[in-house]
Amino acid sequence: MVAFTKGHGTGNDFVIIADPDGELELSSDQVAALCDRHFGIGADGVLRVVRLSAFPEAAAALAEEPAAEWFMDYRNADGSVAEMCGNGIRVFAHYLVRSGLATIDPGSTLPIGTRAGVRDVTVSADGYQVDLGRWxxxxxxxxxxxxxxxxxxxxxxxxxxxxxxxxxxxxxxxxxxxxxxxxxxxxxxxxxxxxxxxxxxxxxxxxxxxxxxxxxxxxxxxxxxxxxxxxxxxxxxxxxxxxxxxxxxxxxxxxxxxxxxxxxxxxxxxxxxxxxxxxxxxxxxxxxxx
The missing domain is CATH 3.10.310.10 (Diaminopimelate Epimerase; Chain A, domain 1)
Known part of the structure; x- marks a missing residue:
């Protein structure tokens, strides 16, 4: 039995699963089943909330920004791994704040690790803003x-x-x-x-x-x-x-x-x-x- 929260950013929806210590291994089939809109919860992807220190693949992100605590393990609806998700990271940040796992004070940023590197999230007038980095x-x-x-x-x-x-x-x-x-x-x-x-x-x-x-x-x-x-x-x-x-x-x-x-x-x-x-x-x- 796994606890989840459903969230979305302008209709781009996600199943959010908190796994702070990196104990949960989701197979591609399990991700696809969670995202199935008829037999599962239904979503465009899964956001696994895991500490950077518990995610071995995130070593480079830790070196880039030691202050970052959380890693967004994002998976597409078919179970495949994705580098980044602009709507997903705002929903991820909102979940961290609402769950008491992180705070974003006025004028400050919340660094979040992704497979594309660390991305900084701030509070904006319409929700959240994420610096997607260089393009x-x-x-x-x-x-x-x-x-x-x-x-x-x-x-x-x-x-x-x-x-x-x-x-x-x-x-x-x-x-x-x-x-x-x-x-x-x-x-x-x-x-x-x-x-x-x-x-x-x-x-x-x-x-x-x-x-x-x-x-x-x-x-x-x-x-x-x-x-x-x-x-x-x-x-x-x-x-x-x-x-x-x-x-x-x-x-x-x-x-x-x-x-x-x-x-x-x-x-x-x-x-x-x-x-x-x-x-x-x-x-x-x-x-x-x-």
């Missing part, structure tokens, strides 16, 4: 084919700790027409796969100094989700890249589950991108692991 163009710019699109479209590869391919569309009608219950195809295929974002710029693109775009996403190892935090960041970065030097550094990205904020800002080690938005816990319970 880069991956150099992987495949064509993207999707059911409902008459022709393949060029994609832009963006790395924000995990891989993304962002694809621009012409209209909201075209965005709505894509059938994301079918897996989009990338040509050439990427060995590690990628999350694929389909994007429509706002009309107008910039209002009051803030960029506006709409997005749908197919998440690697999950399928279409109501929101993808790192995908939102990748989307804003891609549209700014396409728009040119005069494009803003602050964006609002509309997804089926709500609206998230993205901010790009300079640091000593290069430009970082931050994601902000709500996080909610919905219910708790226990379940037998099979």
């Amino acid at each position: 880069k163009l991956s150099g992987d710019d495949p064509l993207a084919k999707a059911r409902g699109l008459e022709v393949a479209r060029p994609g832009l590869g963006i790395d924000v700790g995990n891989p993304h391919v962002v694809v621009a569309l012409a209209s909201e009608e075209e965005l709505a027409s894509i059938e994301l219950e079918y897996i989009p195809e990338l040509d050439p295929a990427l060995p590690a796969g990628a999350n694929i974002e389909f994007v429509v710029p706002g009309e107008p693109l910039v209002r009051d100094g803030i960029g506006h775009v709409s997005m749908r996403v197919f998440e690697r190892g999950v399928g279409e989700t109501l929101s993808c935090g790192t995908g939102v960041a990748a989307t804003a970065l891609a549209v700014r890249y396409w728009a040119g030097e005069r494009a803003p550094h602050d964006w609002q990205v509309s997804v089926p589950g709500g609206v998230l904020g993205v901010r790009m800002f300079p640091t000593e080690d290069g430009e970082h991108v931050a994601l902000s938005g709500p996080a909610q816990l919905t219910f708790s319970g226990t379940i037998d692991l099979i």
Whole structure:
């Protein structure tokens, strides 16, 4: 019997399992069973809450930020391991705070270990903000084919700790027409796969100094989700890249589950991108692991 809490960030939902001492080993099949929406709890992924000191794979993160106590062991709905999750880490931080396992004082940050490195979380006006760190163009710019699109479209590869391919569309009608219950195809295929974002710029693109775009996403190892935090960041970065030097550094990205904020800002080690938005816990319970 395992205790769990269910949470979500703009509809991107997770099963949260506290395992501070790293005693629980979840198989891929068990993760998939927990996330099954008919026979399990139902979620886009599992967040295991474990101390960095109890997670041998996190040695590099400990060296990077000795003050970090917690590691977000994130697994996709199919049981596969993922590097990072922008919505998930906000929900993870909210769980730590609500459970009394951590605090975030005004003006302070909560460092959380992930497979993409340590990420700093702060409290924001709409919930939590996470600094996703440095981003880069991956150099992987495949064509993207999707059911409902008459022709393949060029994609832009963006790395924000995990891989993304962002694809621009012409209209909201075209965005709505894509059938994301079918897996989009990338040509050439990427060995590690990628999350694929389909994007429509706002009309107008910039209002009051803030960029506006709409997005749908197919998440690697999950399928279409109501929101993808790192995908939102990748989307804003891609549209700014396409728009040119005069494009803003602050964006609002509309997804089926709500609206998230993205901010790009300079640091000593290069430009970082931050994601902000709500996080909610919905219910708790226990379940037998099979």
